[in-house]
Amino acid sequence: MGIKLKGLFNFDNMEFETERVERTPIQEPSLIEMTKTAIEILSRNPRGFFLLVEGGKIDHGHHQSNAQRALNDFVVFDEAIGEALHVTRDNETLIVVTADHSHVFTMGGSRLKLF
DSSP, X not given: OOOOOXXXXXXXXXXXXXXXXXXXXXXXXXXXXXXXXXXHHHTTOTTOOOOOOOOHHHHHHHHTTOHHHHHHHHHHHHHHHHHXXXXXXXXGOOOOXXXXXXXXXXXXXXXXXXX
């Protein structure tokens, strides 16, 4: 059997990236750090590995109608993908990026009376 690895860094959902960075001391690793470390550990298996990285807080930001949090967490997710590309070899790695569903940003508000 291969290496099994699970990283649990919070009793509930992890923080949004903006809140994680603002905490002193930082108690949670970033999605980028977790991705890089998981690849370093799992790549020790000569048979290869499967790694699932989820940017779940992006969805939470959408559900809260908080575009800033959703977009900040998306940027970190994108950087985690970039880190995965950087620490793996193109000729032996398949990276698939997908979403379980999607949201749209909407700007709501009331009509302004100009006269």
